[in-house]
Amino acid sequence: QVQLVESGGGVVQPGGSLRLSCAASGFTFTNYGMHWVRQAPGKGLEWVAFVRFDGSNKYYADSVKGRFSISRDSSKNTLYLQMSSLRVEDTAVYYCAKDARRFGSYFHYWGQGTLVTVSS
Amino acid sequence: EIVLTQSPGTLSLSPGEGATLSCRASQSVNSTFLAWYQQKPGQAPRLLMYGASNRATGIPDRFSGSGSGTDFTLSISRLEPEDFALYYCQQHGRSPLTFGGGTKVEIK
Numbered sequence: 001q002v003q004l005v006e007s008g009g010g011v012v013q014p015g016g017s018l019r020l021s022c023a024a025s026g027f028t029f030t031n032y033g034m035h036w037v038r039q040a041p042g043k044g045l046e047w048v049a050f051v052r053f054d055g056s057n058k059y060y061a062d063s064v065k066g067r068f069s070i071s072r073d074s075s076k077n078t079l080y081l082q083m084s085s086l087r088v089e090d091t092a093v094y095y096c097a098k099d100a101r102r103f104g105s106y107f108h109y110w111g112q113g114t115l116v117t118v119s120s
Numbered sequence: 121e122i123v124l125t126q127s128p129g130t131l132s133l134s135p136g137e138g139a140t141l142s143c144r145a146s147q148s149v150n151s152t153f154l155a156w157y158q159q160k161p162g163q164a165p166r167l168l169m170y171g172a173s174n175r176a177t178g179i180p181d182r183f184s185g186s187g188s189g190t191d192f193t194l195s196i197s198r199l200e201p202e203d204f205a206l207y208y209c210q211q212h213g214r215s216p217l218t219f220g221g222g223t224k225v226e227i228k
Contacts, residue, residue: 047216047219059216112163
């Protein structure tokens with residue numbers, strides 16, 4: 001069965017950096033696009049970033065463009081989100097999600113999330 | 121950016137009753153690109169419907185979806201205790217991918 005396990009969350013000061021990881025198993029990682037989606041405490045869902053199945057194209061929400069970078073390592077079946085210049089408003093649970101297809105569609109499976117808190 | 125507006129914000133119903141949740145888009149969305157998710161407290165969202173009317177694997181047939189253009193609906197025919205949760209619609213036809221604000225279905 002599909003499993004997505006996020007890690008790397010924690011408390012960081014404004015302006016700091018953090019790298020999130022998502023270990024994927026139960027499917028052929030190289031066949032599917034992957035996303036990061038976040039949810040601020042008590043708020044709704046916000047799509048953050050997407051990378052195509054082969055890493056060839058990456059897309060970002062305007063709110064994180066230039067500060068966050070999504071990548072994937074097919075040798076480790078792992079998705080990453082490098083976050084820098086973090087702001088208080090980046091505080092959220094970050095979910096990795098498997099796309100239903102290679103080039104981007106809906107979020108087929110979700111991990112359990114990792115909490116990022118940006119606070120001084 | 122396509123803005124999705126869900127209504128009502130909260131639906132208070134009793135088990136066994138039917139529920140109708142609305143999702144309205146600020147511009148036309150091909151129904152192929154409209155999905156619904158369910159989220160329970162402390163859990164990750166779960167895919168319910170894709171292509172507006174296709175149930176995801178394992179989703180019971182009391183859930184159904186419909187709509188086209190700018191108006192979409194998620195219906196639950198007879199609410200079971202496990203159906204009381206938050207529901208989000210989402211479009212993936214245009215970047216950025218966007219979600220509605222959610223409808224909470226609570227026990228009356």
